[in-house]
Amino acid sequence: MSLTTTENESIAVSQPRQLVCLEAIWEIESLGFALSDLASSKLMGDMGSEYLVRGYAARLVQLARALMMGFGDDCVDVNELERNVLVKKFSSEGF
Numbered sequence: 117m118s119l120t121t122t123e124n125e126s127i128a129v130s131q132p133r134q135l136v137c138l139e140a141i142w143e144i145e146s147l148g149f150a151l152s153d154l155a156s157s158k159l160m161g162d163m164g165s166e167y168l169v170r171g172y173a174a175r176l177v178q179l180a181r182a183l184m185m186g187f188g189d190d191c192v193d194v195n196e197l198e199r200n201v202l203v204k205k206f207s208s209e210g211f
Contacts, residue, residue, distance in 0.1 A: 119190040127187065136197045137186040140179040143201070147172050147179075 118130035129137070151172050154165065182200040185192040 118194055129187070130194070132194045133186055133197065136194060136201050137183055140182050140201045144176060144179050147176055
């Protein structure tokens with residue numbers, strides 16, 4: 117098991133599980149900075165800004181849920197967490 121509750125009620129996580137959770141935390145922080153920048157940018161008046169904010173919000177929820185599972189549900193394995201956190205980055209090149 118990669119998530120264990122100890123006798124003193126603290127949790128111990130495996131290194132792979134910890135790394136996936138840290139990756140989610142780092143991305144949440146980056147998205148927060150990006151949202152802050154977006155809120156003060158000229159893009160907020162554009163019609164597409166609503167879609168950007170919705171996209172950021174959906175990703176933040178996905179990452180938060182991965183963290184909740186990572187630290188709170190020992191039935192969820194690291195591979196499932198990785199599928200939620202380490203999504204493939206894509207480029208608009210070729211479209």
